[in-house]
Amino acid sequence: MERLSDVLFSGSQTEFLLEIFIRTFIMFLLVLLVLRLLGRRGVRQLTLFEMAMIISLGSAAGDPMFQDDLPISYAVIVFMTVVLLYKGITWIVMKYRPMEKMLEGAALTVVQDGMFALEEDRDLTFSKMEFFSELRNLSVEHLGQVREGVLEVDGTLSVLFYEPSQVRFGLALFPSRYREISGYHGPGPFACMFCGKVIKEIPVGKECPRCSRNRWALAMNTQRV
Template sequence: MEILDIFIHDTTWDFILEIIIRCFFMFIFILFFLRLSGKRGIRQLSIFELAIILSLGSAAGDPMFMDDIPLIQAFVVMSTIIILYRLVTWAMMKNEKIEILLEGESLCIIEDGMMVIHDIKKGKYSHDEFFAEMRQQSVEHLGQIKVAVLETDGSLSILFYTEKETKWGLPLFPKDYKKSEYLSPETFYSCMNCGATQHLLHLEQECPRCQAKSWAKSLSTPHLH
């Protein structure tokens, strides 16, 4: 085999143009499906960093073991992906709407010790996943939290109440996060769906925020920093 075949083989200018077109559409497809996957799947990486890893990884892999794919094709693919990446990041810096479209917005998912149900659904979090994230930051109940924000990279930022400001709130650990079977009139109860906290007249009372009817005994312990 001639050395020239390793780099060029039977590549034509028409095929190079086809590669560029294919790269463009595959790059768009990758961004689209990553955007649909939600923030959980790209934790610690931006959506563009992950798109670059997937795109370049695929482009670099095939020429390593397929002798009918010359290196020039992989070079064209990788160059096109990098150019697209630069163009998209430039567009994001110039236009905030493009940035929001591709990377989304930060979502406020806890406010004043209660869940913002609408934003939690937008972030594609289940309650179990959401509670796990909170527990990993030593949150015992929602009454400890003033504000919690789901960032665009999937990380969770929390602003805690001070010890004196801590409220009664929904417990997050399995031992306490369970539906109450007996009513104590002087006890605070928290809605297991949204975290609204109040005294109850009966355990089948409807939550005024979300209309759920499952209540757990509230906690009021301060956050340990």
């Protein structure tokens, strides 16, 4: 118990504990004020550039909260500089499209015509399972229901669906149906578990004619509920 007390309070000064409370309270209000001035954004709407800015603000706010040799005025100067930089860079981004792409990236097509877009695959930082999870959250049962899916710069997924009458066979997204078939000789169609290509019969050699992979699952064509 004495050891725990040493870990928690060793070397602490009682009068400085109150100062830490006051400093933390002030810095917290300053952070809220700055974020309010920068505009309303949800966490999922933040771009990479905005995340870097918030991390900078957090770093600048943290030290003055408990270091008595750092006046709060230093943090205020840092905040003002970050806000000016943010406003300036935002203006530049609005004027010059290449700068926006460099700082924030570009939207990527993930699903096209019920299949994964192979040409964008090398640029993706998400795993297929993460995309499956995002699509499942949108009540998508299989890729055949999706006409186009785009990964936005803020990490969200935007989806256009086929009309019910146009739903095609596609790769299942739920674990109960996303299962590799082995030695299966029943009727198809079948979907490539990598790219979502659907074929009526598994070809000789079992390689997908689109991506050259060789893992297959039964395709499905249920409509969205």
